[in-house]
Amino acid sequence: MLLAAIDSFFTDFGIQKKYITEANPLMRFIYDTSIWGFYSIKIGLPLVLLYLLTKIEPKGYLKLLVGAAILLYSFVLFQHIYWISFVL
Structure with missing residues (x-):
């Protein structure tokens, strides 16, 4: 959830x-239509996923997918930090 919030903030800042x-x-369409909608989706969807994961017994493949998603979010966060270091 924290990664999603940071990603949302940095993306909004950069745009x-x-x-x-x-x-x-x-x-992009959602951002152009409503910044609040953009934040709601970017932060809300991971929250929904975390809630659903508490309601089911996670199987091995599901743990792998969640781990991959966390790695992807982490990669995006480091990309944001990288480009911000050049523009500030």
Whole structure:
């Protein structure tokens, strides 16, 4: 959840300052329509996933997918830190 919130903030910051663009066309549309909707989806979907994971018995493949998602979010976070270090 923390990674999703940080990712959302850095993405919003980068878009507003025109340092980056949103690569996902659906998220770009949502961002252009409603910044609050953008934050709600970017933070809300991981929260829903975490809630669902508490209601089921996670199987091995599910743990692998969640681990992969966390690694991906971490990679994106480091990308944000990298480009921010050049623009600030």
